[in-house]
Amino acid sequence: MATISKKFIIVVAVLTMGFRYHVNAQDSTENSEGRENTFTDPRDGSVYKTVNIGTQVWFAENFAYLPEVDTVHISVYGYKGNSVKKAKGTESYKKYGALYSWEKANQLAPEGWRLPTDADWMLLETAVGMPKELAVKNGWRGDENSTVALKDKGHSGFDIKFAGWRTDYGDFRFQNEHANFWVADARDNERAYERLIGLNNKKIGREYGNKGCGFSVRYVRDIPVEHHITYPEKEWEMMDDVSEFGWSQDKINQLYRYAIDSTNATGIIVIQSGKMIYDYGDTHELSYIASVRKSLLSMLYGKYVENGTIKLNKTLKELNIDDIGKLSEIEKEATILDILQSKSGVYHPASNPGGNEWLFPERGSKKPGTYFIYNNWDFNVAGYILEQETGKDIYEAFEKDIANKTGFQQWDLSKQRKSGDTSKSKFKAYHFELSTRDMARIGYLMLRKGKWKNEQVIPASWVERMTTITTSYEEMYKVDPRLKDWPWWKWGQGLMWRIWDSPDIAPEFKGAYTATGNQGQYITVFPSMDIVVALKTKAVYGRRTNKEAYERFLNKLIDARK
Structure with a gap:
């Protein structure tokens, strides 16, 4: 692999999209773990499969919204014109969706969905078996089991396919070899985090890509799988295992020292999906x-x-x-x-x-x-x-x-x-x-x-x-x-x-x-x-x-x- 810069190997993911244009399809209300559901984008009627993995709900297909097409911000692999109709007619679009600059990937999320953060990706990766001590590392990490789980027909239902990518100067590369996805976290003014996966690579890359490149997009939903959402009764209940939502108990514990040394707070409480994960001071006092x-x-x-x-x-x-x-x-x-x-x-x-x-x-x-x-x-x-x-x-x-x-x-x-x-x-x-x-x-x-x-x-x-x-x-x-x-x-x-x-x-x-x-x-x-x-x-x-x-x-x- 080349060093990540203007020319680096990146990865893209995708799913068959031929069934996507059934405008009458409704959002599914099923929520069982690992079950495929659907989401309909009201802007164009596209229907996307979604999947529950751990506490999260993810797109199980590549995003394909195409309000315009060019070779700068929104593109279709191999197509260099400006006709949305012609771009949608290509086999690449039907199978792999579209490629987006980092800016557009952030802007175009449907209501209720968003570009996943680096922490969201780590939560996904650990949910399918990657040890957390590996998930926090940069570069290629993980093992064959967690990588296979996310690939096409893997047990997670995430179903990565290898769509290739577009360089920031307009060339298309590595379709059917690599997949890469944008992450919401910016590294600096020029670069942002990405996830890279290769057809024959047994690990998942956590790297930085130039924001002008065209990568695939998988959105995550703003709320977790419904059966993880609770409401308090007379008292807030403390969560048994914060790692279920991707938290480090050791790091949460370190917040107590910060609260004592660096704030004058008399009460702090943090609620995750209806349960307490942090409780400091006298939180009952009026x-x-x-x-x-x-x-x-x-x-x-x-x-x-x-x-x-x-x-x-x-x-x-x-x-x-x-x-x-x-x-x-x-x-x-x-x-x-x-x-x-x-x-x-x-x-x-x-x-x-x-x-x-x-x-x-x-x-x-x-x-x-x-x-x-x-x-x-x-x-x-x-x-x-x-x-x-x-x-x-x-x-x-x-x-x-x-x-x-x-x-x-x-x-x-x-x-x-x-x-x-x-x-x-x-x-x-x-x-x-x-x-x-x-x-x-x-x-x-x-x-x-x-x-x-x-x-x-x-x-x-x-x-x-x-x-x-x-x-x-x-x-x-x-x-x-x-x-x-x-x-x-x-x-x-x-x-x-x-x-x-x-x-x-x-x-x-x-x-x-x-x-x-x-x-x-x-x-x-x-x-x-x-x-x-x-x-x-x-x-x-x-x-x-x-x-x-x-x-x-x-x-x-x-x-x-x-």
């Missing part, structure tokens, strides 16, 4: 969770938006909302949706500090809906609007609609209270006190797209809307000049949730989102790993776990699965 309250309020809105009780296009004027010193007519044009996005254009003082008041433009200078500022006035008014439109107290609604339905362990209605200086604004802040364990239930409800056991507690469409970016990471930089000096700032904004949006994040953070609170309160949901992290720092001690220390904790956690 204490203040600061601005995490805003994410909780956003969740409460879902039910009432869906049933029409709250209409997001209603304006402050229609709601008869005013404040001390009066709002202007242009400010009263702000809608409920503008307020949930923190884009009201109302730069009135809030009853409590904590927004970015020092960045406020002149009042009336920004049209509602056009300009994001982290604005406590907006967040407080959002609480008032929910109570006005539903006729319910925030805390009582939260207890009935969320806490009771998800079995909160330490919820205490009497501990929840509003505060604020009503000489500045009549809209108070709605503070919450929760335990770390109940923060984890909040995250797990979001991870399960608003469903708890057999009940849809929050509309799934609302979970999607809350966690869709309304102000991007790049737009944030235009608003707040401090961010250029904060390398740890990685977020855009959804509806009161922080969305991980920086180009400088590990692939596991794709689709992740976080609720944050001052002094170190965090709930982070990782759909790509099916995990929730809840971390709390008790405010009365006067200490904080800053965002930089928290991100380091998350990265160390992710590393425990590699």
Whole structure:
């Protein structure tokens, strides 16, 4: 094998695809281990076989979506034209699918699927028998049994076939000899991880490829095989064997020392698919969770938006909302949706500090809906609007609609209270006190797209809307000049949730989102790993776990699965 560079031997995989174009085929609901199911890509009606391997669900065929074709980003082996119809007519396409640059492989994943990370591949490899101590090595590793298991007609059902690859300067090579697949993890600006498998090679290569090359793609699903998903009862249950999900127990144990030495956290809990894999500090203790309250309020809105009780296009004027010193007519044009996005254009003082008041433009200078500022006035008014439109107290609604339905362990209605200086604004802040364990239930409800056991507690469409970016990471930089000096700032904004949006994040953070609170309160949901992290720092001690220390904790956690 040549050294991996612009010219290196790579590998590609594939499956027979002649049956793929049955548009009426439906996603299978079968979930037994090793059973082949199907997924229909709604964009073109292509039907792909999928397979359950260990805790994961994988494409069992090569991806073949072909919105365009060239010899740069999306190509078909041996075809150098630009006709999608002609490319689809080739035997190579019908048998082996398409080849994609690393950028396109990341961009084109169907909804609910994603390009697998290096850790995903290791989990697959160890599930079919590769020892973990070999899986973490670079180069050619593994043994004949684990390699054969993944090849055509191997017992895993992954069914690799040898599709060849395209160089980054447009040549096609090694069809029926090699297979290689893109991995989501970038090595540097030019290269990314890949997996290489040869027809006659008894090992699997873990190497780096130039991002412009054309490789095959197998996507993995955002959630694991359903029979691995559980819900807690009265208590979170500790997972018996974390290695089942690819974790290193030794590395997880090392997180306790990091938590002690490098954070001021008073409680941390990590949930994998419904069970605890990490529990630090007093996770039962009730204490203040600061601005995490805003994410909780956003969740409460879902039910009432869906049933029409709250209409997001209603304006402050229609709601008869005013404040001390009066709002202007242009400010009263702000809608409920503008307020949930923190884009009201109302730069009135809030009853409590904590927004970015020092960045406020002149009042009336920004049209509602056009300009994001982290604005406590907006967040407080959002609480008032929910109570006005539903006729319910925030805390009582939260207890009935969320806490009771998800079995909160330490919820205490009497501990929840509003505060604020009503000489500045009549809209108070709605503070919450929760335990770390109940923060984890909040995250797990979001991870399960608003469903708890057999009940849809929050509309799934609302979970999607809350966690869709309304102000991007790049737009944030235009608003707040401090961010250029904060390398740890990685977020855009959804509806009161922080969305991980920086180009400088590990692939596991794709689709992740976080609720944050001052002094170190965090709930982070990782759909790509099916995990929730809840971390709390008790405010009365006067200490904080800053965002930089928290991100380091998350990265160390992710590393425990590699």
